[in-house]
Amino acid sequence: MSEAPVRPGSRTGYALSVIAEGDHRFPRPTRPGRLTCMKLLMLGGTEFVGRAITEDALARGWEVTVFHRGNHAPPPGTSALHGDRTAPGGLAALAAGEWDLVVDTWGGAPTAVRDSGRLLRDRVGHYAYISSRSVYAYPAPAGLAEDGLLVGGSPDAGSTAYAEDKRGAELAAVDAFADRALLVRAGLILGPYENVGRLPWWLNRTARGGPVVAPGPRGLPLQYIDVRDLAGWTLDAAAAGLGGAYNLVSPAGHATTGTLLDACAATTGSGADLRWTDPARILEAGVEPWTELPIWVPEGEAYDHMHRGDVSRALAAGLKCRPVEETVADTWAWLRTLGGIAPQRPDRPAPGLSPEREAALLGL
Incomplete structure (x- = not known):
């Protein structure tokens, strides 16, 4: 396998290796660590969770591109691309460009995540999808971890119900990015x-x-997550190359x-x-x-x-929750x-x- 070239001007802070995944080749971090600078594509980024993630990335000195519909202004310091993921041709603005990381907060039809994943998978290092603990089949027993029973879902489904949409979007992210997909299963989210x-x-x-x-x-x-703790953990985890599902709420008590x-x-x-x-x-x-x-x-x-989910995996991966x-x-x-x-x-x-x-x- 020949080595894939590193993007000219890339300022990632750790060594890269190349992994073959079918016909796709992509750079990937070989060890965890916090990057001095990354290029982030934020799908959304103007409200609540997306805005908190965008502001956290900007505070790190990262280059941030926000792809959104234009209904709300993104934080100052970002580059903006406009499009509607639900419309034909709505991803046209993303047809070119490379990023180290994509963060996606989409909560509608899984097809939107499917289409963006297919479009970006050869030009992006890592894909973090902000999912939900709602993907666990109800009722989830106390102490349920990430291997718990899940609701059904399909990456090819239109919008149905919130839990099934989130699960279908998870599957779409994994289909496109395999172990480069980080699934952040947030619970109750509070904060500015x-x-x-x-x-x-x-x-x-x-x-x-x-x-x-x-x-x-x-x-x-109560179990909840401050939106800024969610943002910080997500960016740290993605920068460290973590993949798979993580429950992301505060520890019980x-x-x-x-x-x-x-x-x-x-x-x-x-x-x-x-x-x-x-x-x-x-x-x-x-x-x-x-x-x-x-x-x-x-x-x-x-x-x-x-309010009684198992968050030991996220805690082991560095989750810190403010008072x-x-x-x-x-x-x-x-x-x-x-x-x-x-x-x-x-x-x-x-x-x-x-x-x-x-x-x-x-x-x-």
Whole structure:
């Protein structure tokens, strides 16, 4: 096998070797390490997870190209390419160019990941796909690791349901990149730029003060990932040449419902009165966990599925999680720059309990 040439002007910081994968030849890191500079292609990169990853890469001094539809401005310092992955010819802007790494946050039809993977696989070193722990068949038992039972999915499927779409996209990434594909199975994601509304709702609610329904028990452990910890780990792992699936949430017990809501009350400085309420009472009142009381899920199979995953593999690969108080404080600081009105994804309903239903639940 002859050695493939290294791209002129490449500034990668570690030695490269060439691996044959069928008819494809590509450079790959031979040892883990943090690169002094890489060329990153960010598919997305203007909102929440994509934006956090883009900003982290820029802070490292990497060259970042953001491919997006043009609906939102990418962070300053990036190069922009425009296209719609769902439209015929929508990937035309990616027909030329080489990158060390692609990060893809796509959550729709797997065919979009399939098509971008096929287009880029000979011109990209590594492909990181931001997937989800939703790919595990429900109900996932407590302590489930990456080898757990998965939902069905196909790289050739149109958009069906979130879990199946994410699994189909994982398969598409692996089909194109084999062991150069890193599958980041994130759980609940919180932090600045959140456009789903979960932590912003709690912050705004505690900021209003007064009695606040706090779903018990206070010490119930939560698993989530700060979006910036997700970004940093993903870029480190991809730069180190890691492949395969990793559950990416905080260790069990990193935070609890109590530490999260205490941090919200303290950060907003409103003197909110957290009224810890028995889960049975909340459910009897018809209040919906997760949607009307964001983040919270009562103990049971749904809780085990969401908040009791095994993250030992990611921890062994360097995952570090910042304190919940930092996540809450930084999200509040960002939210205040927007006048308290967080962006809301059009495909997700705004979460939260109405003041009338909360008052009724508290007997006010």
